[in-house]
Amino acid sequence: MQRPIAIADYSVCCALGRTRHEVAARLFAGEQALSPAPFALPFPTLCGVVPGELDPPPAGLERFDTRQARLALEALAQVRAALEARIRRYGAERVAIVLGSSNAGLDTTERSFARYARTGQVPPATSLHERYAFSAVLELLATATGARGPMLFVSTACSSSGKALASAARLIRAGLCDAALSGGVDALCEMTVRGFRSLGVLSERACRPWSAARDGINIGEGAAFFVLEREDESAGPALALLGCGEGADAHHMTAPHPQGEGAERVMREALAQAGLAPGAIDLVNAHGTATPQGDASEALAIARVLGGVPVVSTKGYTGHALGAAGAIEAALSALSLEHGVTPASAGAAPVDPALPIRVVREPARSALRAVLSNSFAFGGSNVSLVLGRLA
Amino acid sequence: MTALHVRALAVWTPRFPSLEAFGERRASEPSLPAASILGARARGRASVLTRMIAEVAARAAEQARLELSRARLLVGSAYGEMETTAQLLAMMGEGDGALSPARFQGSVHNAAAGVLSITTGNPGFSSCIAAGAATTAALLFEARALLAERGGELLVIMADEKLPAFFAENPAFEPAAAACVLSAHAGAALATLRSFEPAHEAPPAALAELGPTPVAPMLALIDAALRRADHVVLPAIAGALRVGLSYAAPQSEDA
Numbered sequence: 001m002q003r004p005i006a007i008a009d010y011s012v013c014c015a016l017g018r019t020r021h022e023v024a025a026r027l028f029a030g031e032q033a034l035s036p037a038p039f040a041l042p043f044p045t046l047c048g049v050v051p052g053e054l055d056p057p058p059a060g061l062e063r064f065d066t067r068q069a070r071l072a073l074e075a076l077a078q079v080r081a082a083l084e085a086r087i088r089r090y091g092a093e094r095v096a097i098v099l100g101s102s103n104a105g106l107d108t109t110e111r112s113f114a115r116y117a118r119t120g121q122v123p124p125a126t127s128l129h130e131r132y133a134f135s136a137v138l139e140l141l142a143t144a145t146g147a148r149g150p151m152l153f154v155s156t157a158c159s160s161s162g163k164a165l166a167s168a169a170r171l172i173r174a175g176l177c178d179a180a181l182s183g184g185v186d187a188l189c190e191m192t193v194r195g196f197r198s199l200g201v202l203s204e205r206a207c208r209p210w211s212a213a214r215d216g217i218n219i220g221e222g223a224a225f226f227v228l229e230r231e232d233e234s235a236g237p238a239l240a241l242l243g244c245g246e247g248a249d250a251h252h253m254t255a256p257h258p259q260g261e262g263a264e265r266v267m268r269e270a271l272a273q274a275g276l277a278p279g280a281i282d283l284v285n286a287h288g289t290a291t292p293q294g295d296a297s298e299a300l301a302i303a304r305v306l307g308g309v310p311v312v313s314t315k316g317y318t319g320h321a322l323g324a325a326g327a328i329e330a331a332l333s334a335l336s337l338e339h340g341v342t343p344a345s346a347g348a349a350p351v352d353p354a355l356p357i358r359v360v361r362e363p364a365r366s367a368l369r370a371v372l373s374n375s376f377a378f379g380g381s382n383v384s385l386v387l388g389r390l391a
Numbered sequence: 392m393t394a395l396h397v398r399a400l401a402v403w404t405p406r407f408p409s410l411e412a413f414g415e416r417r418a419s420e421p422s423l424p425a426a427s428i429l430g431a432r433a434r435g436r437a438s439v440l441t442r443m444i445a446e447v448a449a450r451a452a453e454q455a456r457l458e459l460s461r462a463r464l465l466v467g468s469a470y471g472e473m474e475t476t477a478q479l480l481a482m483m484g485e486g487d488g489a490l491s492p493a494r495f496q497g498s499v500h501n502a503a504a505g506v507l508s509i510t511t512g513n514p515g516f517s518s519c520i521a522a523g524a525a526t527t528a529a530l531l532f533e534a535r536a537l538l539a540e541r542g543g544e545l546l547v548i549m550a551d552e553k554l555p556a557f558f559a560e561n562p563a564f565e566p567a568a569a570a571c572v573l574s575a576h577a578g579a580a581l582a583t584l585r586s587f588e589p590a591h592e593a594p595p596a597a598l599a600e601l602g603p604t605p606v607a608p609m610l611a612l613i614d615a616a617l618r619r620a621d622h623v624v625l626p627a628i629a630g631a632l633r634v635g636l637s638y639a640a641p642q643s644e645d646a
Contacts, residue, residue, distance in 0.1 A: 194490045198490040253497075
C-alpha cells in the first residue's frame with residue numbers, strides 16, 4: 001500500500017463544457033456532446049470538440065499559441081488559485097508540472113505542413129520548439145505559473161495522462177516535490193482521426209461503448225488538471241488519488257490482449273497500492289472506447305477483478321480524448337465522488353449480452369467511496385487509477 | 392534523496408556506434424543500428440528511432456545482466472517518431488489523404504517501448520517521457536521516484552532521430568541514442584549519481600561532433616561517468632540541474 005495523494009483542486013475542459021460545473025451538469029443529465037468533425041474529411045464521423053472560442057496565450061507568450069496550449073491554459077485557469085497557494089506554501093522549486101499528451105502541438109503543425117506541401121515554404125508561424133514539441137506547453141505553464149520543480153510530459157498514447165498522474169504521485173511520495181500540477185491535454189487533430197480510420201476502428205456515428213451495436217470510436221479533445229499534494233498537508237476533507245497500476249499487454253501494438261490480462265494486472269496493482277479490496281470500488285470509469293474487441297477484453301478483466309461492480313464509459317459523452325483521456329476520466333470520476341452521482345453509460349443500450357459486466361443504464365444518486373478509472377493504449381500500455389477520499 | 396547507481400552504459404550514433412567509440416571520439420563510416428533483438432520482420436518495419444532504442448537497450452541490458460523480458464523501461468525522447476510523423480503528414484496531402492495504419496501505429500511516442508515489450512514478452516512497467524532539452528533531467532527525476540517506489544533496477548534510454556526536412560530551419564543534428572541501467576543498490580556500480588541540486592552554472596555546450604541533439608545532456612552524463620568527473624550540469628525547463636557523481640575505490644590487484 002502506498003500513501004494517498006491529496007487532490008487539492010481539479011479542472012476539466014472537454015466536449016461537455018469548459019468548467020467542472022458545466023461538465024457535471026451535462027454529464028449527470030445524460031447529454032452527449034458529440035458533433036461533426038470541425039475539418040473536412042472524406043468520410044463521416046463525430047468528434048468531441050471543446051465548445052466555443054478558446055483564449056490565446058497572454059501577452060508575451062503568444063509564441064506558444066496552439067490549440068493544445070489554449071486548452072492547457074483553459075484547464076489551468078480553473079486551478080490556478082490552488083496552484084499558486086502551493087507555490088507560496090512550498091516554494092516554486094518544490095512544485096512540479098507532470099502532464100500527459102499523445103499529440104503535442106500536432107494540431108498546429110499539420111496545418112503548417114499542409115501549406116509547406118503546397119508551396120515548399122515553411123510558414124513563418126511554424127516552430128519546432130514553441131509549437132510542435134511537448135516541451136512547449138511545459139515552458140508556457142512554467143512561465144505562466146512560476147513553478148520551477150521537476151517538469152515532464154508522459155507520452156504513451158492513450159494512457160499518457162493516467163500515467164502522468166501516477167508519475168506526479170510518485171514524485172511527491174519520493175519527496176522530490178511537495179505538490180504538482182498534473183493531468184493531460186490533447187487537441188483534436190486531423191491526423192489522429194484519419195489514423196484511427198485507417199485502422200478500421202472509427203465509428204461513423206456516435207460511439208456506443210458496451211452496446212451490442214458498437215462499431216468503433218469517436219475522437220475527442222480536452223484537458224483536465226489536478227493540483228496534487230502530500231496528504232499530510234491537505235486541509236481536507238479532500239478527494240485523493242489512492243493508487244495507480246501501470247503495465248503492458250506485451251501482445252500487439254494496437255489490439256488488446258483478448259482476455260484482458262494486461263488490464264487485469266494494472267487494476268490489481270492499483271487496488272494493492274490503494275490498500276483496497278475489490279469490494280471497496282463502487283464504480284468503474286472504464287477505458288470503454290466502443291471497439292468490439294477492446295470493450296470485450298476490458299469487460300472480461302473487470303469481471304475477474306471486480307465482479308459485478310457498476311461500470312460506465314464516458315466516451316459516449318466526450319469522445320476519446322487520447323492522451324488527455326486518462327485525466328479527463330479521472331476528473332469525471334472525481335465529479336461522481338464529489339456529487340454522489342453515477343452517470344449512465346451513454347449509447348450502451350442495448351447492452352451486449354456477451355459482456356460479463358453490470359453496465360450503468362440510468363444515472364443514479366448514491367454516495368461513492370472509491371472509483372477505478374482505466375486507460376489503455378497503443379503499444380499495450382495500460383494504467384489504472386483509484387480515486388477516493390482521504391480517510 | 393535516492394542515489395542512482397549506474398550498472399551499465401550504452402551509446403549508439405551513426406558515426407560513434409559503441410560506448411567505446413563515443414568515449415574515444417573515434418568516428419567511423421555512418422551505419423544503421425543492427426537492432427537484432429527485434430527480429431527481421433519487426434526491424435524491417437521499425438523507424439531509425441525504434442532501432443536505435445532497441446540497440447542501446449539490448450547492449451545496456453546485456454552489460455548489466457538484466458533480462459529484457461523483465462526489465463522496467465523508461466524511454467525519453469524530445470521529439471519522438473518525427474520521420475514517421477512527417478511521412479503521415481505528407482500522406483494527408485496526397486489523394487484522399489488515407490494514412491498507412493502501420494505508419495500511424497508507429498508514430499506514437501511509445502512506439503519503440505511497445506515494440507520492445509511485445510518482442511521480449513515484457514508485461515512490466517514502461518513509460519515514455521518528453522521535456523525538450525530537459526528530457527535527460529526529467530528522466531533522472533522519474534528514475535529516482537520509480538526506484539524509491541519499486542526498488543530494483545531500471546533501464547533508462549534517451550534517443551532522438553534527425554529532424555525531417557519540414558523542420559530544416561532548426562540546426563541539424565545526428566541521430567543518437569544512449570542508455571544506462573540504474574539501480575537502487577550500490578553493488579557493482581560504474582558510478583553513482585549521488586546528488587541532484589539546482590545548478591548555478593550553465594549546462595555545457597552541445598557536443599561538436601553530433602550537433603545540438605536533444606540527447607546531448609545524456610551523452611554528457613555518460614561522458615562524465617567515463618571520465619570520472621565529479622559532476623555534470625543538465626538543462627532543465629526552469630534553470631539547470633547539477634548532478635554530483637562518485638565512484639567506488641578501485642579494487643587492488645592482490646585483493
